[in-house]
Amino acid sequence: FKEENANYIEIGKKEVQKTKEIENSAETAVKNLEKDQTQANLVLATSKVDAVTDADKKEKFQKRIATVKTAIEAKKEKELEDKAETAVKNLENNQSCDNIDDAKNKVNAVNNSTKKEAFNNRINAVVSAIEAKEAEAAKQAQEQAAAKQAQQQQNQTAAQPGDTTTVYITRTGSHYHLNPNCRGLNRSKSTTPVSLSEAQDLSLTLCGFE
Numbered sequence: 001f002k003e004e005n006a007n008y009i010e011i012g013k014k015e016v017q018k019t020k021e022i023e024n025s026a027e028t029a030v031k032n033l034e035k036d037q038t039q040a041n042l043v044l045a046t047s048k049v050d051a052v053t054d055a056d057k058k059e060k061f062q063k064r065i066a067t068v069k070t071a072i073e074a075k076k077e078k079e080l081e082d083k084a085e086t087a088v089k090n091l092e093n094n095q096s097c098d099n100i101d102d103a104k105n106k107v108n109a110v111n112n113s114t115k116k117e118a119f120n121n122r123i124n125a126v127v128s129a130i131e132a133k134e135a136e137a138a139k140q141a142q143e144q145a146a147a148k149q150a151q152q153q154q155n156q157t158a159a160q161p162g163d164t165t166t167v168y169i170t171r172t173g174s175h176y177h178l179n180p181n182c183r184g185l186n187r188s189k190s191t192t193p194v195s196l197s198e199a200q201d202l203s204l205t206l207c208g209f210e
Contacts, residue, residue: 022051030064037072080109088122095130165196175207176200183209 029048033041042065049061087106091099100123107119167176168191176199177185184207185191 019053022048023054023057026052026057026061030061033068034064037068037075039072042069042072077111080106081112081115084110084115084119088119091123091126095126095133097130100127100130166193167196167199168193169199169202169204174204176204177207178210182207 026045026048029041029045033045045061045065045068049058049065052058052061084103084106087099087103091103103119103123107116107123110116110119165178167178168180168182168185169176170185170188170191173184173188175184176194176196177191180191180193
């Protein structure tokens with residue numbers, strides 16, 4: 001009986017020692033997590049605490065872990081917000097379609113709805129500015145194309161053979177003028193009115209001021 005009782009005592013001591021080692025291991029892991037707040041240390045501390053059998057001690061460990069977990073998540077969110085801020089600023093300074101996509105991707109990763117909305121408002125402002133620039137550029141290109149076409153039509157009309165339209169030439173000039181008051185005639189003492197076809201026969205070309 002004494003021997004059997006001694007065995008039970010020995011087993012109890014081993015169980016107590018094992019429990020103590022588990023708790024010490026959990027304490028070490030949690031302290032390390034509090035000192036170095038990383039995802040890897042969070043996983044390790046959680047695993048060690050899960051092995052603790054004492055409910056009160058486990059709860060205390062879990063509260064300490066929860067505090068650190070909140071800090072890690074806040075740090076991670078801050079990093080996401082900083083990346084979004086950098087991308088949006090880059091878009092504002094360099095307004096291009098490629099930068100729009102990058103800024104949107106970074107902002108979509110932000111979890112704070114208020115900050116995400118503020119970022120998106122800044123992106124939308126840049127998108128509107130880009131669209132306005134593109135619309136203005138398209139308008140100018142269209143106007144330039146129309147002006148070029150009109151000039152070509154005018155040149156083609158002026159080049160019609162046998163045209164009796166009156167133009168004005170000078171004795172030594174190489175151009176003909178549709179308007180007798182053309183700037184190109186300012187230095188000329190006299191002009192001669194001839195038909196357009198006659199001027200073209202003389203290999204004269206339309207004055208650049210016309």
